[in-house]
Amino acid sequence: MCGIVGFTGTTPAAGFLLDGLEKLEYRGYDSAGIAVAENGRFQIEKTVERIKNLQNKTNDGGTVPGNIGIGHTRWATHGVPSIANAHPHVSGNEKFAVVHNGIIENYMALREELIADGVCFASETDTEVIPHLLAKYDNGDFFEAVAKTVERLEGSYALGILCSDAPDTLIAVRKFSPLIIGLSENANFIASDVTALVSHTKDILYIEDGEIAVLTPSGVSLYDKNKNEISRATSVINWDVEAAEKGGFNHFMMKEINEQPNAVRQTIESRLHGRDIVFEDMKLDEEKLKTIRRIDIIACGSAYHAGMVGKYVFEELLRIPTNVDLASEYRYRNPITDEHTLTIIISQSGETADTLAALKEAKARGSHVLSIVNVVGSSIAKASDDVLYTWAGPEIAVATTKGYSTQLSVLYLLAIWGARLLHSADEQRLEDIFDDLCRLPELMEQLLQNEEQIRLLAKRCGDPSSLFFIGRNIDYAVSLEASLKLKEISYIHSEAYAAGELKHGTISLIEQGRIVLALACNEDLFEKLLSNVKEVKARGAYVIACATEGHTEIAKEAEEVLYIPKVDPLLSASLEVIPFQIYAYYVALYKGCDIDKPRNLAKSVTVE
Numbered sequence: 001m002c003g004i005v006g007f008t009g010t011t012p013a014a015g016f017l018l019d020g021l022e023k024l025e026y027r028g029y030d031s032a033g034i035a036v037a038e039n040g041r042f043q044i045e046k047t048v049e050r051i052k053n054l055q056n057k058t059n060d061g062g063t064v065p066g067n068i069g070i071g072h073t074r075w076a077t078h079g080v081p082s083i084a085n086a087h088p089h090v091s092g093n094e095k096f097a098v099v100h101n102g103i104i105e106n107y108m109a110l111r112e113e114l115i116a117d118g119v120c121f122a123s124e125t126d127t128e129v130i131p132h133l134l135a136k137y138d139n140g141d142f143f144e145a146v147a148k149t150v151e152r153l154e155g156s157y158a159l160g161i162l163c164s165d166a167p168d169t170l171i172a173v174r175k176f177s178p179l180i181i182g183l184s185e186n187a188n189f190i191a192s193d194v195t196a197l198v199s200h201t202k203d204i205l206y207i208e209d210g211e212i213a214v215l216t217p218s219g220v221s222l223y224d225k226n227k228n229e230i231s232r233a234t235s236v237i238n239w240d241v242e243a244a245e246k247g248g249f250n251h252f253m254m255k256e257i258n259e260q261p262n263a264v265r266q267t268i269e270s271r272l273h274g275r276d277i278v279f280e281d282m283k284l285d286e287e288k289l290k291t292i293r294r295i296d297i298i299a300c301g302s303a304y305h306a307g308m309v310g311k312y313v314f315e316e317l318l319r320i321p322t323n324v325d326l327a328s329e330y331r332y333r334n335p336i337t338d339e340h341t342l343t344i345i346i347s348q349s350g351e352t353a354d355t356l357a358a359l360k361e362a363k364a365r366g367s368h369v370l371s372i373v374n375v376v377g378s379s380i381a382k383a384s385d386d387v388l389y390t391w392a393g394p395e396i397a398v399a400t401t402k403g404y405s406t407q408l409s410v411l412y413l414l415a416i417w418g419a420r421l422l423h424s425a426d427e428q429r430l431e432d433i434f435d436d437l438c439r440l441p442e443l444m445e446q447l448l449q450n451e452e453q454i455r456l457l458a459k460r461c462g463d464p465s466s467l468f469f470i471g472r473n474i475d476y477a478v479s480l481e482a483s484l485k486l487k488e489i490s491y492i493h494s495e496a497y498a499a500g501e502l503k504h505g506t507i508s509l510i511e512q513g514r515i516v517l518a519l520a521c522n523e524d525l526f527e528k529l530l531s532n533v534k535e536v537k538a539r540g541a542y543v544i545a546c547a548t549e550g551h552t553e554i555a556k557e558a559e560e561v562l563y564i565p566k567v568d569p570l571l572s573a574s575l576e577v578i579p580f581q582i583y584a585y586y587v588a589l590y591k592g593c594d595i596d597k598p599r600n601l602a603k604s605v606t607v608e
Contacts, residue, residue, distance in 0.1 A: 002072065002101040002102075002192070003025070003191075004070065004071065004159075004191070005191045006099070006189060007020075007068065007070075007170070008168055008215050009067055009068075009184075009187025009217045011067060012061065012065060012067060013068055014065075014069060015061040016200065017036070017061070017069050017070070018034065018051065018054060018058070020071065021071045022051045022052075023193075023196045024073055024191065024193055025051050031046065031047060031074045031081045031082070031083070031087075032046065032073040033045060033046035033047070033086045033087050033088055034054070034072075034088070035088040036066035037097075037167060040165070041164060042164060043066065046086040048082060048083060068162065068167065070088055070098075072101075074087060085123045089125065089131050091134055092119060093135055095138065095163060095164050095165065096134040096145075096162065096163055098127065099159070100157055100158070100159055101157070101158040101177045101178070102176065103126060104129060104130070104153055106152075106154040107129050110129040114132045114133070130161075133149040137149055142163040142165065142169060143171065143214060143227075150175075156176035157176070158172070158173070158178060158192065159174075169214060170188075170215040171213065171215070172190045172212070173207075173211070173212050174209060174210075175209050175210055176353070177192075178192050178351045178378065179192060180197070180204050181206075182197035182201045183204065184200060184201040187200075188217065190213070194394070201237075203234050203236060204235050204236070205234060206232070206377045207222070210224065211224055211230070212227075235376075235377065251585070251596050252395075252396040252397040253397035253399055253401065253489070253595050254585055256396070256397055257401045259393070260448075260578065262441070263393060263406050264406060264440055266391045267391050267406045267413075268437060275431075279413075279417065284342070284386050286421045289342075289421055291339070292340060293340040293341070294321050294340065295318075295323070295343075295344060296323050296324075296325060296330075296342070296362065297323070297344045298324075298326075298345050298346070298358045298359070299326075299345070299355060300327050300328065300355055301400075302400045302404045305404070305478075306408050308324050309408055309573045310322070310324070311323070311477075312473060312474050313415045316570060317419040317425045317433075317570070320424075326354075330361065331361045335365070337362050337367045338367065339368070341362070341366075341367040341368070343362040343363075343367040343368065343369045343370070345358070346372045346373075347371070347372075348392075348395060349373070350373035350379060350380040351375070351380065356383065359383055359384065368386075370384060370387070370414075371383075371384035371388070372387075372388050372407055372411070373389060374389065374392045388413075390403065390406035391406065398596065398598055399584070404577065405444075405574055405577070408573055408574050412571060413437070415570075416430060433568045433571065436568045436571050440574050440575070443564075443565045447564060447565070447575060447578045451582055454582040457583065459590060461587070464514075466494070467486075467492065468495055468506070468509070468517070469483045469494065469495070469497070469518075469519065470498075470502065470518050470519070470529075471499055471522075472498060472500060472522060472528060474569060474573050475520065476498045476519075478573045479496040479517070480496045481577055482496070483495060486583070486584040489584055489585070489595050489598045490591055490593055491593065491598070492587065499532040500528070502532055502535060507536065510536050513540060513542055514542065515542050516544070517545075518532070518533050518536075519545075520533070520545055520551065520554055521546060523569055526547070530554060530557065537557055543558040544560040544561075545557075545558035545561045546564065546579060547564075548564055562579045564576050
């Protein structure tokens, strides 16, 4: 959660800080603030509204002079959104200013210690202990004060720190929270995400856990946890500023829905050598794969739903028992995991706190860990035995679309690759599935042409108080994601159920006019799903169905039908999710919701 930026250079800092925070606002938007230093004093501006308000208050930074500063956009954890709880936080003597992403787990003990020392706290946050500790350990050496302070901190943190006595020095520290450094000729930067940097530089440095970075306008020095200076090669951002802009769309979400064909194409084609699937530098080879007796897929949110699809695909093609776990539950259930288990970790950001903790638990028990992430150099990528990048590009909208679709594509590739090595599936069917996989981007483009039909459907259906998704097999897995898309951006109560479970309690919730969205794209289970549609229809439901082209008989039962092109049922998730992404978008639009930044949510969940 939260987004932080920092700047030290030869030009005014506030413009970069505000621009960077605007690009990071998807990480949290309960409140925001900046601190800029000039002539040994901090000027601090805060808001409990969006970044736009902060831009207006400061005349786009014009009223906040100074060439060094830090900024923060908050997703509240400790304390309600308020000016007092908004970052940056300062020490009592106003010598140190701090922005923080993460959770300081021992903050209560530190707070009590500092109060006993006579410190007065101005906020309810865990972060405020940090500037007070800096003041406590200050002996005139900024770096030493930081080093001693971080030794006392337990939990996760990415920190940007200023000292009024060090007029051009910005110090950054990272542990279990994302933070990168941007490099340029006349300035150096820190940010939680490359989206804040890409319009200013493409040259970046990654900070590893426990390291301290000292930035000045002329350079950057990195130090390990023992305070030894270290060197690291510069990395280059491989996408341009247009990838992080709306590109003529009204919302990032709709832009990213439309980017799915190209994102999926890039994810798939980058692994193909002719008809061979090649994962370069993969430690999981044929010999290792043949020792695997169990697969655990661990993820949160939409990534978990992608994993649910993966379970059906893996068990069908690999014939290996596959379990899907919520990361927040996995680490607390004493999981049965060993060297014969393949653990697949899925995370768009690569920084999801619960997922990272589950990864470490699986590795500690001897499992081989393969991660599927989008962000190069992220914590999960670095901690894994193998990593497969989704190449989705930047995803700004909080509600994931192309992140989910590219995760599915990697799972498909992995399943086909493994089945070929293990000879665990019919060879001709594998080749047919491979052909359909290569067609997916083209078929997704076709589906996007139906946007107007879905827009009108969303307008006709209005603002229901509650609705239900039903499906069987992979259709059920997709219904989980479709339901989440709707509820997270439109705030409508929505639930997804395995259609066969309707009669075991859920059907009591069906009443006259209740909208039921029925996913009926599994050929083998179409008739059974059609029976479930008849069951809810008999109780007054208004049914919107999704079926493969040619199954026109469902139109006799459903009020509305959305059709998708026919592909192998194992790949249908990639197509049938798209109409429901668009449906959720337009329902939220007609309700007047903030589509890209839904309430209470943030993009990268870096706290438990």
